[in-house]
Amino acid sequence: MEFKIEKAIDLEGVVCPLNLVKVKVALEEIASGELLEVILDEGDAILNVPRSLKEEGHKVLKVVPLDRTFKVVIEKK
Amino acid sequence: MKFTDEQLERYSRHIILQNVGVTGQEKIMNGKVLIIGAGGLGAPAALYLAAAGVGTIGIVDGDVVDRTNLQRQVIHFTPDLNKPKVESAKEKMEAINPDVKVVTYKELVFANNIEGIIKDYDFIVDGTDNFPAKFLINDACVFNKKPFSHGGILRFDGQTMTYVPGEACYRCVFNSPPPKDAVPTCSQAGVLGAIAGMLGTIQAAEVLKFFIGEGELLTNRLLVFDALNMTFRTAPVKKNPNCPICGDNPTVTELVDAEQAMCDLRSRM
Numbered sequence: 001m002e003f004k005i006e007k008a009i010d011l012e013g014v015v016c017p018l019n020l021v022k023v024k025v026a027l028e029e030i031a032s033g034e035l036l037e038v039i040l041d042e043g044d045a046i047l048n049v050p051r052s053l054k055e056e057g058h059k060v061l062k063v064v065p066l067d068r069t070f071k072v073v074i075e076k077k
Numbered sequence: 078m079k080f081t082d083e084q085l086e087r088y089s090r091h092i093i094l095q096n097v098g099v100t101g102q103e104k105i106m107n108g109k110v111l112i113i114g115a116g117g118l119g120a121p122a123a124l125y126l127a128a129a130g131v132g133t134i135g136i137v138d139g140d141v142v143d144r145t146n147l148q149r150q151v152i153h154f155t156p157d158l159n160k161p162k163v164e165s166a167k168e169k170m171e172a173i174n175p176d177v178k179v180v181t182y183k184e185l186v187f188a189n190n191i192e193g194i195i196k197d198y199d200f201i202v203d204g205t206d207n208f209p210a211k212f213l214i215n216d217a218c219v220f221n222k223k224p225f226s227h228g229g230i231l232r233f234d235g236q237t238m239t240y241v242p243g244e245a246c247y248r249c250v251f252n253s254p255p256p257k258d259a260v261p262t263c264s265q266a267g268v269l270g271a272i273a274g275m276l277g278t279i280q281a282a283e284v285l286k287f288f289i290g291e292g293e294l295l296t297n298r299l300l301v302f303d304a305l306n307m308t309f310r311t312a313p314v315k316k317n318p319n320c321p322i323c324g325d326n327p328t329v330t331e332l333v334d335a336e337q338a339m340c341d342l343r344s345r346m
Contacts, residue, residue, distance in 0.1 A: 017089055018089055021085050021086075021093060024093070024098060025085065025099055028099045028100070055095070056095050
């Protein structure tokens with residue numbers, strides 16, 4: 001299934017919690033129901049950021065492992 | 078509002094809070110707060126509000142820094158002795174956060190100037206040390222529909238409540254100033270330095286909650302603590318129909334300067 005990505009940000013090398021901050025800023029720039037694609041580092045970033053976003057009510061639609069990062073698709077609540 | 082990367086880092090611990098977020102931080106940065114008194118309560122309030130990035134912070138105080146202030150007024154440092162408190166406070170706030178615009182008023186508030194000073198602000202913090210000023214701030218805020226945080230400390234005790242227009246005001250609870258000299262001022266009675274920080278930071282938290290619009294303010298509640306036994310309680314208070322300023326038949330219809338209790342610092346001069 002293909003998603004219509006409204007906005008994409010690359011947070012490779014951006015550590016916690018600044019990566020979450022940047023995701024929250026990016027989510028401010030799209031509308032409810034629209035999709036944000038984020039590249040996150042393995043380790044703390046991929047373990048924490050999607051979990052925090054789910055806690056805030058956003059949906060994590062897809063997590064794709066890449067080389068040393070992950071591509072995550074988030075639907076804004 | 079577009080945040081710079083520096084701002085995203087500086088405010089990251091706010092932005093990641095679900096109740097603050099990007100929009101809450103923007104509201105803080107658009108906020109205008111006036112702190113009356115750059116003393117024990119105003120010092121921590123000013124420091125935390127500057128650190129939080131409140132857009133405009135006005136600070137009112139007519140005094141200069143005295144050695145007896147330094148035990149609790151943590152915004153003033155030893156090299157600041159004899160410097161106007163508002164200047165000393167402005168330097169520290171700007172050093173903590175150059176984003177913040179600090180406006181100084183090197184004067185005391187009186188019936189004839191308070192309305193002109195508060196008019197440009199969204200929220201007022203009472204950090205004064207005497208009853209005439211506290212009642213004057215209440216009356217000016219009620220007349221001008223400005224929310225404010227009342228705060229008072231003495232010895233090991235502190236109390237605070239938050240007024241928003243239409244809810245219980247300071248006079249709903251404390252009708253009128255006590256008789257002259259019935260109550261000692263801080264300079265006569267002593268105060269544990271750290272409780273100034275406790276109360277001033279509660280006031281700062283109320284300001285930030287007011288700006289972000291989350292949680293419950295201390296409206297219609299009086300928070301009282303006793304740091305000697307470290308007990309806190311909140312007493313419900315109600316809008317009082319017999320309140321002399323916001324009740325059904327108000328007797329306070331204009332601002333007046335109550336007589337200042339003689340303070341030992343003044344009598345020494």
